[in-house]
Amino acid sequence: METVFLVLLLVAAVVLANAIYARFNIVPVAFLQIGAGLVLSFVPLYKNFELEPELFLFAIISMLMFNDGQNTNIRRLMHQMGTTLSLSVVLAIITILVVGSVTHVLIPQFSLALALALGAIITPTDAVAVSSITSKVLVPKEAMNTLENESLFNDASGIVAFNLAIASIVTGKFSVVSGVESFMYVFIGGILVGLVMGYIIVAIRIMLINMRVDTPSVIVPYTLLTPFAVYLIAESIDVSGILAVVATGLIHGLQQDRLRLTTSRLQIVMGTTWSIISSILNGIVFVLLGLSLPEVIQNLQQRDTGSIAILVGLGFVLYIMMTLLRFIWTQFDFAKIRAWNFHDKIMNSLVMALSGVHGTITLAMAFSLPLTIKGQPFAYRNDIIFVAAVVILISLIVPTLVLPFILPKKVSVVDGDDLSRAKSEMVRDAVKMVQHQYGDSLESGEIIRIIGSQRTVEKRPNxxxxxxxxxxxxxxxxxxxxxxxxxxxxxxxxxxxxxxxxxxxxxxxxxxxxxxxxxxxxxxxxxxxxxxxxxxxxxxxxxxxxxxxxxxxxxxxxxxxxxxxxxxxxxxxxxxxxxxxxxxxxxxxNEVEVELVRRSFDQRHRRLSGSRASQANQNELLVTVFQHEHNFVQSKVSSEEYSHELGNELYQQISTDQLVSFQTFD
Incomplete structure (x- = not known):
């Protein structure tokens, strides 16, 4: 019971950090989540709190990687497959080897296997973290697409290399030849298992759709269990469970056209569910970082007063090395990113280098380090976690400060004020139409209340x-x-x-x-x-x-x-x-105030009449209202009062509201 309560507190901390970010998005949400974890570290219940390391790979990383896979644009991935594999496999392996070798030279106490494990931990990049720090700047499209595709596979490369390094630490044996053979078996085997499992799972889901057993209560849990099942099956035959999960996710993304045969309600529920789960899991990892840092630092101080400064310096050196490697790799076309001239090429290389942000996967691997080796406490576990934390923080801070100076500020195609004003005009016109044609019926009052929610209300009533x-x-x-x-x-x-x-x-x-x-x-x-x-x-x-x-x-x-x-x-x-x-x-x-006054009179009218609006009449009236709104926007775009971009935003709003309204009334 205590464990459940502690996990719920972690989720609550994520929700609080996300809420603060939604209101004050000055700093990346990851910093707020780390801060929430620091606050939780003062709660006595979290003293010596640790989750089982295996839970990170199984319960967190597998879910995140599957979601990334199913949301990947397959056509774009295939178009950039050469660049993606160059960055996510070749560069990742080179980075792991360089980082491991340098770490072993700088800190001889770290065995080569342990240093390589550190390299595997801090190599993977995080597309979600990149998106959070680039939300206010305009990143070149080709570079952003490459970053997203890279993070999908270099996570898997890092995890495979990490598992091999940990196996070497545990057994005390390491061979380059056997290491390469094991890497290829685990890497390729994981992809093959994932592809086979993906086709089987998608085929079963399509069969359920054809049998009309596609309700949210069946399909949503079925999909949520998919990454767990694939991971366990792959690990049971000693191939990469993470790569298998990624491959299964890609199959789901490839079959989206067939899976869209499901109802609109299911698609909305599915998309919302995965979005929430992904956000919560990403947030939990950063909260755990903030929660663990005080204890990690305290343990390091007890062991050696100078170790913290050394590890911080190591983190800086490793970050600079990885950034330079990424710049050289793209600048010399080892990974080709389309550029129109030399300036664009330099800019793409800078963006790729600075956007090598490390986040959830790096933290999750660091926390998944075993607590004991051969029955003895893992002596350097806190050191690895601390260095990983330093690299993550630097990789978040540097692009947050530098990218706004080298990239143009992101400008929305549709101004928020214009969109809000257009929504208000559309709703007012629809209200007048309903009032004129349908009078004071209960159905018209309810419809006016419903479409009033289409406005973007940002002010308090006067x-x-x-x-x-x-x-x-x-x-x-x-x-x-x-x-x-x-x-x-x-x-x-x-x-x-x-x-x-x-x-x-x-x-x-x-x-x-x-x-x-x-x-x-x-x-x-x-x-x-x-x-x-x-x-x-x-x-x-x-x-x-x-x-x-x-x-x-x-x-x-x-x-x-x-x-x-x-x-x-x-x-x-x-x-x-x-x-x-x-x-x-x-x-x-005064539309907000009028709407509130209207609502109070509607409530009194319904209370006195003692009757409720007819659902059938209400649905019929809603169809008319949404069509009227569509015609209103169309006329405004035709007369050039609204831009085409503004019109498209309004069309999307109408379509979404129509879908949600009728799904609600079913």
Missing amino acids: KSVMSNLFDETFKIEKAVIEDMLSKGEITIQEFNLYMMMLRKTIIDHSNGFRKQMIFIIRFTVIAKISLSKSARKRRREIRKIKKRKRSSSREDATERNYQWGRMRSIEAVPYKKVMLYLTSVMTEK
């Missing part, structure tokens, strides 16, 4: 504006009711009862004690003045009669039901007038 709107609606309702009384359509008792209800409505929506008291006093005075002398005389006579008359409880109930029924029919008249008024006064500046 209380003063809302108060003025309630004032005006109060005057309208009062005028309508007085007119009905003067025409003899309602009795004085019904007038009084309705005015009491209206007074309660106004008081409920007024803000503050002083405001409520003003409403009460003003309402009382107005109500008294509005009654004529003859009306007051009739009221006194009625009161005298009521005092003399004693009604039975059944008669009282009948009277109450009758009065309630009358209130329903009476309220429909001023409600219609109020809705027309709110539609007529709605502008870009």
Whole structure:
């Protein structure tokens, strides 16, 4: 139970860091997640907290690699396969060998196998981390595509090399020939197993689709279990489980056209589920880094006061070496990236070198180092984790500071303010159409509430504006009711009862004690003045009669039901007038306030009517509304009031809202 609670706290820390980043995205989210981990390190429950190393490869890396594989553009990958393999396999192996050799020379205490394990850990790059630090700059498209493809396979190369190095540390034996043979067997075998398993798993899923067993409750768990099953099967025959998972993910990506035969709801659920899981798993690893760093540093200080400075220096040296290797590799066309001139070539090489950001996979491998070797504690485990952490932090900080100076700032094709304004115009036009054609029906009120959510609301409602709107609606309702009384359509008792209800409505929506008291006093005075002398005389006579008359409880109930029924029919008249008024006064500046006032009257109207909107009528009306919005945008684009890019954004919004609305109503 305690372990479950600790894991839930890790997830909560990730959620908190992500929430802060969503509001203040000044620094990469990875730094916030590391900070959240540092805060958790002060919680007593996390003292000496450790997850089993095997869990990182099995539960975290396998899931992340499968998701990366299924989201990879296969055509783009095949087009850049030579460059991808050059970076992710050849350069990765060279980097591991260079880093391992230099580390062994600089720190002789590290055996060659251990130094190579460190090289395998810090070599893989992280496309997710790259995206987080380049979110505000315009990275050359060819370079970004290459980085994404590289991270897919150099992760696997690093993990295979890492496993071989750990095996050498455990057995104490290392041979170049056997190492190459083992690498090829594990590497190629993992890919073959993954391809076979991928086709089998996809075939079963398509069979389920054809059998109409493609509900989210079946397909989503089936897909989530896929990387675990593939990993276990591959590892059981001593090939790379990670490469097998990557290959299976690529097969899923290759078969996306066939898998799209599923329902729209399933596609939305599947995409959302994987997005959330990927975000949480990536975040957990960075939180664990922040959580573990204080204890790692403390252990290093207890062993040798100078070891921390040495390891920090080693981290800097290794980062500089890897960055130079990446620059030379691309600049001398060992990995070709299309460039139009020499300047573009230099820029691509700089971007490739600086964007060699290390993140989740590096951390996960560092944490997956065994706790013991041959029954003894792994002496240099904390050293490796610390050096990996230093390299990760440097690789995040340097491009964050440097790339904005060498790359242009990313400019959105569609300005956010223009998009927000266009959405508001589209919604206002749709509201007026609904109000004009469908009046004050329950269905139209519900539809207006639904399409109101299409706006991009970034401001808080103005209380003063809302108060003025309630004032005006109060005057309208009062005028309508007085007119009905003067025409003899309602009795004085019904007038009084309705005015009491209206007074309660106004008081409920007024803000503050002083405001409520003003409403009460003003309402009382107005109500008294509005009654004529003859009306007051009739009221006194009625009161005298009521005092003399004693009604039975059944008669009282009948009277109450009758009065309630009358209130329903009476309220429909001023409600219609109020809705027309709110539609007529709605502008870009007050649309939020109008929507809230409209919603309060809709709620009262539904409560009084005691009925609900017909689902069939509501769906039919929604179809009309979305088509009207589409036509509205089309006319704006045709008249060149909206750009084509803005129109496409609005079309996408309409399509998404239409899909979500009807999936919700199913």
